Amino acid sequence: MSTTTSPVATVAGVDVPTGHFIGGRRVDSARTFTTISPIDGAPLAEIARAGEEEVDLAVRAAHDAFPAWAALGPAGRAAHLHRLADLIDANVERLAAVECADMAMLLRSLRARVIARGALNYRNYADLAVAYEERDWRSKGTWNRVQRMPAGPAAVITPWNAPFMLSTWKTAPALAAGCTVVLKPAEWSPLSCSLLGELADEAGLPPGVLNVVQGIGEEAGAALVAHPLIRRVSFTGSTDTARHIGRAAADNVVPFTAELGGKNPFLVFADADLDAAAAKAAGQYDDAGQVCLSGTRLLVEESVLEPFLERFHAATDAHVLGDPRDDATTVSPLIHPDHLERVAGFVDRARASGQRVVRGGARTGGLFYAPTLIEPTDNDAEIVQNEVFGPVLTIQTFRDEDEAVALANSTRYGLSAIVYTSSLGRADRVGRAVRSGVAWVNTFLVRDLTAPFGGVGHSGIGREGGDHALDFYSDLKTLQILEGSVR
Structure with missing residues (x-):
């Protein structure tokens, strides 16, 4: 020294x-x-x-x-x-x-x-x-x-x-x-x-x-x-x-x-602005998903699943994987080869255990991993319950508000939650019911530095x-x- x-x-x-x-x-x-x-x-x-x-x-x-x-x-x-x-x-x-x-x-x-x-x-x-x-x-x-x-x-x-x-x-x-x-x-x-x-x-x-x-x-x-x-x-x-x-x-x-860490729910109700919700959901791939607050579990009311997915895929298709110094890039590489292996391992195990890879699920060269969406066979699947910390989202459906909250609260984590709805009453009920340190309604990553965070x-x-x-x-x-x- x-x-x-x-x-x-x-x-x-x-x-x-x-x-x-x-x-x-x-x-x-x-x-x-x-x-x-x-x-x-x-x-x-x-x-x-x-x-x-x-x-x-x-x-x-x-x-x-x-x-x-x-x-x-x-x-x-x-x-x-x-x-x-x-x-x-x-x-x-x-x-x-x-x-x-x-x-x-x-x-x-x-x-x-x-x-x-x-x-x-x-x-x-x-x-x-x-x-x-x-x-x-x-x-x-x-x-x-x-x-x-x-x-x-x-x-x-x-x-x-x-x-x-x-x-x-x-x-x-x-x-x-x-x-x-x-x-x-x-x-x-x-x-x-x-x-x-x-x-x-x-x-x-x-x-x-x-x-x-x-x-x-x-x-x-x-x-x-x-x-x-x-x-x-x-x-x-x-x-x-x-x-x-x-x-x-x-x-x-x-x-x-x-x-x-977090395994944060992103809840989309049938009365939500689906264009805004899908765009924000696709935005969870920003920074290659390496954001602890990201809403990585998409929970969508089943009556609007198809129109939501149509909008979500269109928004995700617009992403550009590339050099983070280029203004056109929207998804950057993962931080380290070890982390790439970790992210890829989660997806490989999910695929091997029967979870449906809806899109992505592959390396694309260098430290890049394609924005990935997985439909799990059940809520206890590893890909649902454990933090991946990469560009990997899951999608599940719910029938009503009670089931939505139950799914939202079904992991050991509780960092953030994102809720899309046009109902003030539902925003209040679900915002209170989800177990998280912060719950955003119709927005994401808006921070008041005087508010408690954890x-x-x-x-x-x-x-x-x-x-x-x-x-x-x-x-x-x-x-x-x-x-x-x-x-």
Whole structure:
């Protein structure tokens, strides 16, 4: 391990440091791992691969920086976070180019909304923390006030899809609440998070406030969540990984929040606008289906199945698989050869077990997989019950509202739900009845950053968003003073 000038890789014309960002400086490791571009399979960079030593250095840097950062108060921290947000806005093109090369999300989406959402995250949480009003009340002869105390160093572990935005979604409330952070991005797409460290330094965040440690989950991630100086753990990823992280957090009695997978229902009732519903359903193939909130289980009232399918196939036929840097492309490649094998394996097993492949169901070259629709033989089929995280949807029918809700709630997941209906009464009834962290009616992916966000069941623990996130990164204390005893 060294702290000399870190190597730099040039990715999409942008210089990206490949070392960790710890205590305000670049730190290299004796070992590296390779990140490849899903676009063409070409190696992009050799990335420093952290072990316990580098993780310990980062956590101790966060621990040492914590008292001064916490003491700044919400307004002092907000000034730093607003500067960071401004720098993100000024670097959208660079960040989008790097992230497109590294994980193959559509470049136009990154430019138009995804990267800018990172800036919005920092501004939103900075302002929410400043606006927080401590709760005051009188009870049993005492005056009471609830106060937020910054919890301490936080471990933030983020997934490979939309890595920059999701890293800011978690680090923003942690930093605004007064925590310091060690961020561990996913090993399949670490490059834009390396640039986040650069921007934090440029924004003047004190050394050690935001640290970025790169590495393999079983090594760096495991060491990070088990470190005794970590006081909060926030994770987005798979349910299986969350089990391991939760055990480590429990050993140190550390609060843990997890946003996990989904097998989300997309319900279409006979009274719905079928053109809008079918277009939105076909849109679930965007980003090659690598979106945890996507509605992957199409549940359609049987009386409108045929007209819905006619519209759905027409909308899906309009998709263009191609280079995500091309504005004509609508479906990008999958992230990694291992993930392609996983997605293809689900479809191959479904076909072998008698499930009907209505369309797609094949690799199309490189890391591309054709948009696929499967009609299962029964609701217990693996393809219905387990998350695929690729361009694979299933379609089932229901006869009435009760059956629709029963099917919607029939998996172990509960992250999101999408409902298409023209009835306000049905929108309210079904919206209340589905078990999910969010339910959209006649729309999708509209987010209010102050609203609670998370899943139920195997889709997660805890809530992010607004004051829910700021409370998570705080220890709440009640100050209680006997009335008349002080002046």
